[in-house]
Amino acid sequence: MARGLDHIVHAVSDLDAAAAFYARAGFTVGARNVHPPAWGTQNHIVQLPGVFVELLTVADTSGIVPHSGQHFSFGAFNRDFLARGQGLSMLVLEGKDSAAELEAFRAAGIGDFDLFDFSRDAKRPDGTPTRVAFTLAFARDAAAPEIGFFTSRQHHPENFWSPAFQSHANGAIGVAGIVLVADRPQDHRAFLSAFADVDLTSDASGITAKTPRGDIDVMQPASFTRRFGTMPPSTAEGARLAALRFDVKNLATPRAALRSGKISFSEQAQRLVVDPDLAFGATLVFESAP
Numbered sequence: 001m002a003r004g005l006d007h008i009v010h011a012v013s014d015l016d017a018a019a020a021f022y023a024r025a026g027f028t029v030g031a032r033n034v035h036p037p038a039w040g041t042q043n044h045i046v047q048l049p050g051v052f053v054e055l056l057t058v059a060d061t062s063g064i065v066p067h068s069g070q071h072f073s074f075g076a077f078n079r080d081f082l083a084r085g086q087g088l089s090m091l092v093l094e095g096k097d098s099a100a101e102l103e104a105f106r107a108a109g110i111g112d113f114d115l116f117d118f119s120r121d122a123k124r125p126d127g128t129p130t131r132v133a134f135t136l137a138f139a140r141d142a143a144a145p146e147i148g149f150f151t152s153r154q155h156h157p158e159n160f161w162s163p164a165f166q167s168h169a170n171g172a173i174g175v176a177g178i179v180l181v182a183d184r185p186q187d188h189r190a191f192l193s194a195f196a197d198v199d200l201t202s203d204a205s206g207i208t209a210k211t212p213r214g215d216i217d218v219m220q221p222a223s224f225t226r227r228f229g230t231m232p233p234s235t236a237e238g239a240r241l242a243a244l245r246f247d248v249k250n251l252a253t254p255r256a257a258l259r260s261g262k263i264s265f266s267e268q269a270q271r272l273v274v275d276p277d278l279a280f281g282a283t284l285v286f287e288s289a290p
Contacts, residue, residue: 001096002198004213006152007052008178008244009090011078011281015057019044021280022055026170026257029055031123037063039075047165050213051175053244056089072113072138077148084146087233087281088241091178093196094213095153096163098135108194111139111149119155125164132160141191146238147180149195171253172246176287177215181232182206182239185218192216215245229266230275231284242276243283254286 012018021030022044030045040060046053055080058064064075081089097099098115105111119133133155141149154160182188186208192209193200194218200207206219206228224232224242232242248254254272258265266273274284 002212003093003095003101003151004211005051005175005178005198005216006090006092007054008088008175008241009054009056009148009187010087010244010280011056011058011080011089011280013057013082015042015044015055015059017036018055018057018280021263021278022046022053024261025263025274025279025284026254026261027053027168027172028165030165033120034059035075035120035121036118038065038073039078040064041075041078047161048168048172048174048246049166050094050161053175066152070112070114071118072148072150074116074136074148081098081146081148085281087222087276088178088244089146090148090150091180091216091241092149093151093211095135095137095151098137098151098153101137101151104197105137105139105194108190110141110191110194111137113138113140122159124159125162130156130159132156139191139195141188141195141239142182143182143187143191146237147239147241168248169253170257170286171195171248171250172286173249173289175214176245176247176285176289177217178241179224179228179243179245179283180216180218180239181221181224181235181242182218183220183235185220186190188218192218218237228271228273228285229268230273233239233276233285241282243285245285245287247289248286249289251286252289
């Protein structure tokens with residue numbers, strides 16, 4: 001069954017500064033959350049309908065459990081990622097049947113990891129406490145060791161999703177997609193097809209997986225720079241997550257929000273782009289929704 005985008009992890013060294021930046025860019029940013037000690041991570045959530053951005057940092061490394069055998073360590077992965085620099089670290093698709101997804105990943109040769117269950121405290125928009133819980137099924141693209149991949153099944157989605165958190169001063173109404181850069185985009189076709197369970201299309205710039213919720217584009221670094229006018233992260237060690245694309249109804253709204261927040265941006269036809277040097281290692285793109 002085709003899997004749509006669930007969320008994207010944006011790993012940062014200074015979580016308070018990143019949350020303040022997203023707020024200045026016109027996003028509604030949720031409260032700070034704490035993950036289990038085995039991860040050592042903390043986050044803020046930026047919700048859009050059906051998809052969210054997870055602003056994440058590693059706050060305490062003392063209890064992080066290492067990778068071992070069939071155990072994929074979320075904390076160790078993001079700790080090691082941040083040791084190399086900030087940016088988009090993980091691509092997460094919506095999970096519906098975690099056990100079946102794990103078996104599908106094993107059959108496709110893209111993952112042989114144990115399922116991971118966890119829960120944490122959360123807060124509703126009015127500040128009242130609640131509880132959220134997830135099951136994660138991890139996958140691996142051998143040609144993209146600096147990207148974490150997994151599906152996430154929510155067990156209490158009614159406690160997580162909130163229209164109040166999905167209203168943004170910059171007019172963002174959804175995530176149009178995520179952009180990866182790779183020296184040879186076609187090398188990732190088989191993995192993405194199995195991970196998202198969709199067919200892929202190709203054009204001169206690379207390949208695209210059109211999921212039920214957002215596109216996953218893979219393009220060469222030069223194509224990325226031509227399209228967005230910014231430099232992508234280095235692909236010396238393999239493919240990297242490079243850009244987040246947000247849908248807006250009218251570019252005037254994010255333009256005003258960015259100016260109000262004193263955030264520089266470039267403007268192209270039907271597109272505003274915030275440079276990764278400003279956006280903690282990620283290129284942020286606002287596009288006029290079709």
